[in-house]
Amino acid sequence: DARVTQTPRHKVTEMGQEVTMRCQPILGHNTVFWYRQTMMQGLELLAYFRNRAPLDDSGMPKDRFSAEMPDATLATLKIQPSEPRDSAVYFCASGSPSWDSGNTIYFGEGSWLTVV
Amino acid sequence: SQQGEEDPQALSIQEGENATMNCSYKTSINNLQWYRQNSGRGLVHLILIRSNEREKHSGRLRVTLDTSKKSSSLLITASRAADTASYFCATVLPFTGGGNKLTFGTGTQLKVEL
Numbered sequence: 001d002a003r004v005t006q007t008p009r010h011k012v013t014e015m016g017q018e019v020t021m022r023c024q025p026i027l028g029h030n031t032v033f034w035y036r037q038t039m040m041q042g043l044e045l046l047a048y049f050r051n052r053a054p055l056d057d058s059g060m061p062k063d064r065f066s067a068e069m070p071d072a073t074l075a076t077l078k079i080q081p082s083e084p085r086d087s088a089v090y091f092c093a094s095g096s097p098s099w100d101s102g103n104t105i106y107f108g109e110g111s112w113l114t115v116v
Numbered sequence: 117s118q119q120g121e122e123d124p125q126a127l128s129i130q131e132g133e134n135a136t137m138n139c140s141y142k143t144s145i146n147n148l149q150w151y152r153q154n155s156g157r158g159l160v161h162l163i164l165i166r167s168n169e170r171e172k173h174s175g176r177l178r179v180t181l182d183t184s185k186k187s188s189s190l191l192i193t194a195s196r197a198a199d200t201a202s203y204f205c206a207t208v209l210p211f212t213g214g215g216n217k218l219t220f221g222t223g224t225q226l227k228v229e230l
Contacts, residue, residue: 004158033218043159043204043220050215091158100146100208100216102166107158 002026004094006108013115018080021111024073025094032075033093033105034060034067043091049075082115089113120205120221128227135192137224139205140185146208146216148181150190153202153223162190162203195228202226 005024013019025032034046047067048056057067064086066078079086089112095105120141129135141148147166151159165172165181165188172179178191192199205221 031215035220042222045217045219048211048217055215056211056217093159100218102147102164104149104161104164105218107160109158 002106004092004106004108006090006092006111008111009109010112011114013082013113015083015115016081017115018078019082019086019113019115020079021077021090021092021113023075023077023092023094023108025075025092026106027073028096029094029099029106030072030097031095031099031105032069033091033095034075034077035091035093036088037091037110038088046077046090079113082113084115087114120207120219122203122205122221122224124224125222126225126227128229129195131195131197131228131230133195133228135195135199135226135228137190137203137226139188139190139221141188141205141207141221142186143207143209145183146210148179148188149206149208149218150177150179150188151204151206151220153204155201159204192226195226197228197230200226200228 032049046060052069089110093107150162
C-alpha cells in the first residue's frame, strides 16, 4: 500500500537542540502539507508545498521553523532552536494534483516530539 | 485559528446507537471533508461532500451539508466499538497564493461502549 512515511516517529530532545523531521510523500503526489497537533490548538497548518514550491507557510513561526522540499521524494521540517512549547505531534500529508477536486490527502503516522 | 468547530467535543454512546457530529465553518468553501483519527495515529479520510451537494452516503456514514448555515453533520449509524476515535471536519478553502488548502476543525471524540 502506498503510504506517507515520517521519521522519526518519536523524538525527545533538550531545549535548544535542532530537530529535523522528514517526510516521504506518496510517489506521484505533488502536494505536501505539514500540520502540528496539540491538545490546546488542535490541528494547525504549518506549511504547504505544491510541486516542491512553498505556497503557504504563514502558520509557521519563522524565527525557528523552516520547511523545505529538497526533492520530490523528501520534505523536511526543521526547528532550531527547539523549545518546550514545540512539543506536539507533527503530521505530514500528501495529495495528488487533483486532491482538492474530490480526492483525498493521505497522512503519515506523525512525529511525536517532546522538548524538555 | 480554526475554520471549523465541531459539536459536541465529546460523545459517548452504546454500541448499536447512532452517532451524530456537527461541524460549523466560517467562510465559503469548495468542499468539506470528514476525517477520522484513532488514538496515536494519523488522520484517515472518510468522505467528501462538494459545496453543490446536500447529502452523501458511504456505508454506515451519512454526511449533510447546508451552505446557507455553513454547517455539516456526520452521522454514523449502528455504531461499533471500533468506531471509537476522533472525527474532524476539514474545509477546502481557496488560497490567495494559488490553489486550495485544507484546514481542520476542533474535532469530536467519539467513544462507543459495549
